[in-house]
Amino acid sequence: MLKPVDILMVGVGGQGTILASKVTAAAARAVGYDIKMSEIHGMAQRGGSVVTQLRLGEKVYSPLISEGEADIILAFEQLEALRWLPYLKPGGAIIINNQQIYPVPVLAGAAEYPAGIIEQIKDRVADVQVLDALKTAVECGNAKAANVVLLGALAKKLPIEETTWREALAATVPPRFLEVNNAAFTAGFNFGAGC
Amino acid sequence: MKELLTGNAAIARGAYEYGVTLAAGYPGTPSTEILENLSKYRDVYCEWAPNEKVALEVGIGAAMAGARALVTMKHVGVNVAADPLFTAAYTGVNGGLVLVSADDPGMHSSQNEQDNRYYARFAKVAMLEPSDSQEAKDMVGLGLSISEEFDIPVMLRITTRVAHSQSMVELGEPGSREIKPYCKDVKKNLMVPAFGRLRRVSLAERMDRLAAYSEQSPVNFVIEGDNKVGVITSGISYQLVREVLPGASVLKLGMTNPLPLNMIKKFAARVEKLYVVEELEPYLEEQIRMLGIEVVGKELFPVTGEFDQGLVRRKFAEAGVLPAQAREQNPAAGLPQAPPRPPVLCPGCPHRGVFYTLQQLKLTVTGDIGCYTLGGLPPLEGIDTCVCMGASIGMAHGIDKAVPDLKGRTVAVIGDSTFLHSGITGLLNAVYNNSDITVIILDNRTTAMTGHQDHPATGRTLMGREAPEVDLTMLCRSLGVKRVEVVDPLDMARVKEVIQAEAAAPGPSVIIARRPCALIKREARSAVTVDQENCKGCKMCLKLSCPAISVADKKASVNANLCVGCNLCVQVCKTGAMKGGSADA
Numbered sequence: 001m002l003k004p005v006d007i008l009m010v011g012v013g014g015q016g017t018i019l020a021s022k023v024t025a026a027a028a029r030a031v032g033y034d035i036k037m038s039e040i041h042g043m044a045q046r047g048g049s050v051v052t053q054l055r056l057g058e059k060v061y062s063p064l065i066s067e068g069e070a071d072i073i074l075a076f077e078q079l080e081a082l083r084w085l086p087y088l089k090p091g092g093a094i095i096i097n098n099q100q101i102y103p104v105p106v107l108a109g110a111a112e113y114p115a116g117i118i119e120q121i122k123d124r125v126a127d128v129q130v131l132d133a134l135k136t137a138v139e140c141g142n143a144k145a146a147n148v149v150l151l152g153a154l155a156k157k158l159p160i161e162e163t164t165w166r167e168a169l170a171a172t173v174p175p176r177f178l179e180v181n182n183a184a185f186t187a188g189f190n191f192g193a194g195c
Numbered sequence: 196m197k198e199l200l201t202g203n204a205a206i207a208r209g210a211y212e213y214g215v216t217l218a219a220g221y222p223g224t225p226s227t228e229i230l231e232n233l234s235k236y237r238d239v240y241c242e243w244a245p246n247e248k249v250a251l252e253v254g255i256g257a258a259m260a261g262a263r264a265l266v267t268m269k270h271v272g273v274n275v276a277a278d279p280l281f282t283a284a285y286t287g288v289n290g291g292l293v294l295v296s297a298d299d300p301g302m303h304s305s306q307n308e309q310d311n312r313y314y315a316r317f318a319k320v321a322m323l324e325p326s327d328s329q330e331a332k333d334m335v336g337l338g339l340s341i342s343e344e345f346d347i348p349v350m351l352r353i354t355t356r357v358a359h360s361q362s363m364v365e366l367g368e369p370g371s372r373e374i375k376p377y378c379k380d381v382k383k384n385l386m387v388p389a390f391g392r393l394r395r396v397s398l399a400e401r402m403d404r405l406a407a408y409s410e411q412s413p414v415n416f417v418i419e420g421d422n423k424v425g426v427i428t429s430g431i432s433y434q435l436v437r438e439v440l441p442g443a444s445v446l447k448l449g450m451t452n453p454l455p456l457n458m459i460k461k462f463a464a465r466v467e468k469l470y471v472v473e474e475l476e477p478y479l480e481e482q483i484r485m486l487g488i489e490v491v492g493k494e495l496f497p498v499t500g501e502f503d504q505g506l507v508r509r510k511f512a513e514a515g516v517l518p519a520q521a522r523e524q525n526p527a528a529g530l531p532q533a534p535p536r537p538p539v540l541c542p543g544c545p546h547r548g549v550f551y552t553l554q555q556l557k558l559t560v561t562g563d564i565g566c567y568t569l570g571g572l573p574p575l576e577g578i579d580t581c582v583c584m585g586a587s588i589g590m591a592h593g594i595d596k597a598v599p600d601l602k603g604r605t606v607a608v609i610g611d612s613t614f615l616h617s618g619i620t621g622l623l624n625a626v627y628n629n630s631d632i633t634v635i636i637l638d639n640r641t642t643a644m645t646g647h648q649d650h651p652a653t654g655r656t657l658m659g660r661e662a663p664e665v666d667l668t669m670l671c672r673s674l675g676v677k678r679v680e681v682v683d684p685l686d687m688a689r690v691k692e693v694i695q696a697e698a699a700a701p702g703p704s705v706i707i708a709r710r711p712c713a714l715i716k717r718e719a720r721s722a723v724t725v726d727q728e729n730c731k732g733c734k735m736c737l738k739l740s741c742p743a744i745s746v747a748d749k750k751a752s753v754n755a756n757l758c759v760g761c762n763l764c765v766q767v768c769k770t771g772a773m774k775g776g777s778a779d780a
Contacts, residue, residue, distance in 0.1 A: 012536065025199055025361070035199060036327075038360040040303050046538035046569065047742050061438040063327075063360035063431075066505025068525070083533035088526050103536035107745040108574055108737045111534035124526045 002033055003159055004057035006065045010084045011076025012101045013047050016147030019172065020074070021052040023151055026168035027160050028056045036063035047104070049080060074154050076133075076147065077101050078117045085121060093127035095153045097146065099134050129153060129191065136187045142177070145184035152188020162189065200364045202357040205328035206267075206295060207232035209335025214370045215239055216262035216290070219250040221616065222645035223269030224304035225358035226297035230267055231648075234657050238369065243648055243657045246584070246616040247272035251279045251294065255348075258292035259384060261375035263339050270298040270311045271583065275617070280348065281318045285394035286384050287346035287401070289375050291339030294320075295351045297358050300474045301501030304355075306564065306581060308499070310475035311352055315452035319398055321349045321405055322452035323414065326433040328362045330414075330449065337414065345405050347398075352451070354474065356431045356501070406453040414449025415458060424516055425466025427459065427479060427490075432472045435507045440516070454482055463488045470495070470514075474502050540569050542743045543713035543759035545684040546637050549608070550577025551739055551767070552691045558606045558698060559594060563587040563618070565610040566644045566712075567637050575740045578608060585609070585617030591632040592625045603698060607634045611667065612642035612650045619674070625703045626675035633697045633704045636667060637684070639712040647715055671705045678704040685710060687766045713759060720760030723753045729772035736764040736773065 007024065011017045018039065025035050033056040040051060053065045067086045073094045075081030081096045088094060096118060105111040122128050131153055133146040140149070148169070155165045165185065173181045200208065206229045210218055218241045220230045234241040244250035247268040254266035268276060273296050280294070296314065299305040315322035323338050325331040331353060338349040382390050409415060420443045428436050429448040436445060446462045448454065463469050463483070471480045471492035480492035495510050496502070511517045540547050550570035553560050554577045562571055562578030563586060571578040580590060587607035594605045609618045614636050625632055642648040649655045654664035671679045678700055680693050690708065697704035722743075732749030743757035744764060751772065753764070765775040 013538075029199060034363065036360060036362050037199070038356060040355075040359065046541060046566070047536070048538035049536040060362075061434040062504045063356055063362065063434070064503040066503045066508075069505065079533055079536065082527075082530060083536075085527040085530065086525055090524060090526070102745060103534060104539045104740055104742055105534050105537070107742065108740065109734065109746065110573070114531040114533065120530055121526075124528075124530075 002031070002056070002058055004055075005071050005158060006069055006089075007054040007056070007072045007074065007154070008065055008070040008084055008087050009052040009054065009074045009076070010080040011050055012080065013050050015050075015076040016144065017050055017052050017076060020147045020151045020154070021054055023165070023168045023172045024054060024154065026172060027155070027165050030164050030168060031160050034058060034060045036060040038063040049083065051084065072154065072157055074150055076150060079103070079113065081121060082114060082117045088125065092125070093129070093157060094121065094125055095129045095131065095150060096121070097133040097150055098130050099146075131188065131191055133188070137184050140183040140187055141180040145177075145180050148181045148184040149188040152185040153191050155185070156189050156191070196366050197363045198366055199361045200328045201228065201359055201361050202325065202328050202331040202353055203228040203359070204232045205332040205364050206335055206351070206353070207236070208364065208366065209332035210265045211236045211239055212332070212367045212369050213336035213339050214263045214372050215265045215339070216372050216374065217254065217257040218242075218265040218267070219244050219253040220267035221245070221247045221250055221272055222642050222648040223272050223297070224645055225299060225355045226267045226269045226272075226295060227645045227648065228358075229295060230657060233265070238372070241657050243650060245651055247276040248279060251276040251283070254292055254294070255279055255283045258288040258290045258342075259286070260289065260377045262290040263372070264290060264292050265295065265335070266293070267295040268297070269305065270296055270309055271305065271307065273311055273314055275584070277314070277318070280314070280320070282386050283348050284319045285386055285391060285398055288342055288348060289377065291342035292348045293335060293338040293342060293351050294348055295353065298352060298354045298475075300354055306583065308475060310478060311350070312451055312478045313476065315350045315352070319402055320347055320452070321345065321450065322352055323349060323449055324352050324430045324451050325357055325449070326430050326447075327357065328360070328364045331357060332364055334414065334449065341405075341408070345401050345408070347401055347405065352430070354431055402453060406456070409450050409453050409455040410457050412450050412455070415455045416447055417462060418445040418447065420444040422465055423467050424470065425462060425468070426470045426472055427462065427483065428472040429479065430474070432474055432502060432507075435502055435504045436472050438504045439508045439511060448479070451479070454479070456486060459483055460486060460488065463490070472496060472502075472507060537572060538569060539740060539742055540566065540575075541713050542741055542757045543718070543761040545639055545708065545710035545713065546570055547575070547739055547741065548687045548690055548763045549635060549637060549684050549708050550575040551763070552687060552694060553577040553606065553608070556691070556694060556698075558604050558694075559601050561587040561590040561594070561605070561607045563607075563609040563613050565613055565637075567608060567610055572740075574738050584613055585621055588618050588621030588625060588632070588634055591634070592621070592628065592630045595630050595632045596628070603631055605632055606694070606698060607632060609634065609636055610643070611636060611638040611640065611652055612648075614667070615651050615665070619670070622671065622676065622703070622705070623674050630703045631701055633694065633706060635694070635706045635708055638667060638707050638709040640709075641712050641715055643712045643714070647712065667707055676703055676705050678702065679707065680704070681707045681709055683710060684708040685761055685763065687763060713761070717759060722755040722758035722760055723762065723764055724774045725751050725753055726772045726774055729770045731770050731772075733769065735767050735769055739763055739767060
């Protein structure tokens, strides 16, 4: 019996949420999960808020995740973590990339970027992991692999073997970027273990 | 073999497997990826038409001549294609014809959320509604068969969450692409009144036969369950109901025109309490009520927006079908509100400077559909209206003719793809009726908003072949526009000068603001830098609404990772603090 898991991936257009969801779906499929995945990507290239809803189970009906239902939120950006927090299930886990990307209303001075987002989320949610995925990715050799650092951290929380993840990653990313992506994945995967 | 596919990719796969020879459409979210996917199979001829009406006519022609045809569009596209649709129901087909209507409940990327199920009933054509990717693929095949057997176009109605959600699909082998013989038959295909009357009677007969088929169709079925609660549903709502009420009896309707009325009556008779769960309009509910059946639908469920299982669960709890929900502690209670992150024009977008100028000049600006609709949002606020594809030109002309105060102060802005879609006739009207309007064609050489599709002015087809490139200047001149100017939208002084001159000039003018979309052609320019000493923190640059520019502690800064060196901010800066990027960085 495969444990059902509902995952919400949230971020900003251009951060690579779609690649992360593709690899996760491929890994989940390899272990026999039924999958439904929903994306709203019409505005992804225009710097809007983007979200991927990924549902894994023996049999999945709805492709959507409602408020209070996500087992895991993988937030690629702090403000998006705050925006989607109502979707987290009581007792659920949130992984947050500590990057901040100011939306235009903030850049234009019409709104403030809230201070202390991570601290406030930590006050309310027991299972919070915060990563500097961008810095880690740069250390691994390419800033663009920040999404795979976060993927590694997510992988640690799912009932799927590491080798399965590696295979899914290799099948999804272009071969010339595999080495840096593997390093990024390792860094994220080991993060939970305190590396 | 199974593959994880979006509904759109599954429809493309279905067209490939079930013998479609020709596919046509116009891009529109959430339908665009169907033809993009299908064109990759190469065995199927695919094309972008300039608009949905033409696309459907291309499909009708191919089907009448004996080929299987698929036509795709978003929901509002069917309004454009409605004229051929209604009469194609009379003529019928020869090869199968499936029209995909991609509706957008919740308006993720649309100007309205009309429920196109009514079109099937109105035009008297068959309608199928898939609820996941597997059904989407299967229903392309079923739709083509129904179309041929009952001599009728078939609408395949999907919604955003079917189009853009991925689920597992069993792949099959492609069948043959046979073309049926074409026989000239004017009584069937030449719709003059005398023959139209014959086909009208035939259409009524065909709909009767379809209604009988609907009772037997494998896509209308009952899930046996507890008879206390029965639910009739279709499309994505079926998935939500199965999730929320796993034990209930469910009548799942895959064919929603014509409805299987006897099946509905029988189902209603065996359940104690009957509900209808459907997004948008009470389409099923109204027809069920006409049978004299008592049913709970829109008195419980909203007529607006998109549903999710949380909403369906809450509503069934309100109705007492599910136990009242315990109020869970919301983890976000007491947290600050997250400021919105609206989509914006990209850094280097060639439209930005035009909107900045229009707002500065305080002109009345009718807008249109595309990326540039984003130019209406603060702080640019460069357009006043957006109604439908091509509306900008007709509306500007109406203002010009009716309101003397706005004469010579009204400008229409429209994209290149939208102009070719339905702006040409509006411009022709403006010329014919002696308008004084100015039309700005924002020519970024692509259909940008939907993800960069080609069109008749890009020089390339959907299949990747070279094509003649329509010359917009010559086109406007041949319509009778005497004043046509081409400007580089990044040259703000020139843009302002030309707009002022053309707005003041009598007669209709066209300004073509031409520069390729910043996402398809990235200029090799270095980023703008800010001379901190000269920057006074006046925030003029922020009025450009550029995601690369911010001001903190009274000093502007430019994010070098985002900036593409378009230099609009250099032109706007009054203190000379913005230093332009060089062309050969």
